[in-house]
Amino acid sequence: MDYTQSRHGRQGRLFTRKDRSGRPAVTSRLGLSSEAFEVEDDFNFWTFVIRELTHAKRIDYLICDEAQFYLSEQIDQLARIVDELQIDVYAFGILADFRTKLFPGSQRLIELADRTETLPLGPLCWCGNKGTHNARTVDGKMVTEGSQVEVGDTADGGEQVIRYEVLCRMHHRRKVTKAMAQATLSPEPLPFDNDSWS
Numbered sequence: 001m002d003y004t005q006s007r008h009g010r011q012g013r014l015f016t017r018k019d020r021s022g023r024p025a026v027t028s029r030l031g032l033s034s035e036a037f038e039v040e041d042d043f044n045f046w047t048f049v050i051r052e053l054t055h056a057k058r059i060d061y062l063i064c065d066e067a068q069f070y071l072s073e074q075i076d077q078l079a080r081i082v083d084e085l086q087i088d089v090y091a092f093g094i095l096a097d098f099r100t101k102l103f104p105g106s107q108r109l110i111e112l113a114d115r116t117e118t119l120p121l122g123p124l125c126w127c128g129n130k131g132t133h134n135a136r137t138v139d140g141k142m143v144t145e146g147s148q149v150e151v152g153d154t155a156d157g158g159e160q161v162i163r164y165e166v167l168c169r170m171h172h173r174r175k176v177t178k179a180m181a182q183a184t185l186s187p188e189p190l191p192f193d194n195d196s197w198s
Contacts, residue, residue: 010060015039017069045077061088068093068103075108097148098136123166126178131166142175
């Protein structure tokens, strides 16, 4: 989005919160990365944008990644920027946590957004169905309790490995991750006598 916008001469700012890289950047698992401003609890989008504009800096758009982690008040600030300053805001993030509960930032975005879109090339569950739910695994075991926000693809201080996996609703409900499915599906061929088919 930033690349496309900037190729047309527009100038924007990138924001993120709790990116997996541990630094203020928008990153992907493919290795793409762009520097960004970190959105902490005390960050005020309205104050930031007004400060930039009053210092003769141009802003045509804001790109807000990991928006599910933003506070509801910060989503309100983004809506005010769109309405009162006519600056485009593009927010990206997931809707629900590993317990299937909406994040407060995501909920407020749904309530205020002019338009919401599900990305057409979404992830797939290990079974091949559309991935709709995020599963948290701790040391390879799916969990459904714990704090709502825990950065994945990391080892915490106690050396527990925390990861996330996208599952379809059925496998999320049944708590069947890819690793669990591979461990329980037998690699042996079915016990049919091939000669009986002739």
